[in-house]
Amino acid sequence: MQTTSPLDNVSIILVDTKTPANIGAVARCMMNTGLSRLLLVAPRKAVDRESFKLAAGADEILEKAVSYPRLGDAVSGHGLVIGASRHSGKRRKNVITPRELAERVLPLLTNNKVAVVFGNEVSGLELPDIALCHELVAVPTADAFPSLNLSHAVMVIAYELFRASLKPVPSSSLELAPTEDLEYFYTHLQRALRTIGFLGDENAERMLFSLRQLFGRARLDSRDISILRGILNCIDRTGKS
Numbered sequence: 001m002q003t004t005s006p007l008d009n010v011s012i013i014l015v016d017t018k019t020p021a022n023i024g025a026v027a028r029c030m031m032n033t034g035l036s037r038l039l040l041v042a043p044r045k046a047v048d049r050e051s052f053k054l055a056a057g058a059d060e061i062l063e064k065a066v067s068y069p070r071l072g073d074a075v076s077g078h079g080l081v082i083g084a085s086r087h088s089g090k091r092r093k094n095v096i097t098p099r100e101l102a103e104r105v106l107p108l109l110t111n112n113k114v115a116v117v118f119g120n121e122v123s124g125l126e127l128p129d130i131a132l133c134h135e136l137v138a139v140p141t142a143d144a145f146p147s148l149n150l151s152h153a154v155m156v157i158a159y160e161l162f163r164a165s166l167k168p169v170p171s172s173s174l175e176l177a178p179t180e181d182l183e184y185f186y187t188h189l190q191r192a193l194r195t196i197g198f199l200g201d202e203n204a205e206r207m208l209f210s211l212r213q214l215f216g217r218a219r220l221d222s223r224d225i226s227i228l229r230g231i232l233n234c235i236d237r238t239g240k241s
Contacts, residue, residue: 005165007161008036009112010113011115012118014039014150016044023054024055030061038066040067081114102161107172131209134216139156185232190204192232
């Protein structure tokens with residue numbers, strides 16, 4: 001996968017954005033930091049004149065932005081999906097900082113597309129969307145006032161990626177499994193775990209969320225997925241015998 005800059009393989013995804021002005025402000029932050037791929041998931045309102053006003057010259061990013069009905073569609077083809085979280089919370093473990101994100105992501109950009117996902121301005125990412133993310137990132141803020149404007153949060157993370165890209169970065173030959181293959185695996189995993197009685201209705205959601213985080217952090221490639229699916233196929237056959 002040849003690109004002019006490693007940052008060309010980074011997608012900024014905005015989910016359920018409330019105001020077109022914030023989309024424009026995000027586009028400006030992206031232009032400032034060398035990012036160009038903007039994806040929109042079910043925005044409340046389409047990009048409009050206010051968006052272009054706040055973009056302040058980043059018109060091309062808005063013009064090329066692609067909209068999707070669901071986050072699952074937007075992350076298709078990405079090998080790593082990182083969700084922006086306001087705080088760690090009970091079910092959000094191993095949340096990394098923007099600087100840690102940049103250090104981990106830059107080597108992967110030679111062979112992989114990476115998405116950084118942001119929720120809406122009021123509630124952030126909802127649990128079903130967080131479940132689609134392999135890792136989580138949070139911007140450290142003062143406890144007295146932790147909330148960040150959407151474009152400010154994008155700017156902090158985009159700046160760290162840009163800053164890291166200015167230095168020599170060893171490339172990684174790892175080619176991560178695309179997100180859609182991971183989703184097929186998770187569907188198969190849920191079915192197999194129900195077959196052996198490991199999952200019940202009372203613990204399925206919590207357990208599957210934890211398993212998604214575990215496998216997401218493992219950085220699985222296509223061979224890993226094939227091995228795991230082979231194990232699950234054996235479980236399927238055992239359950240039917």
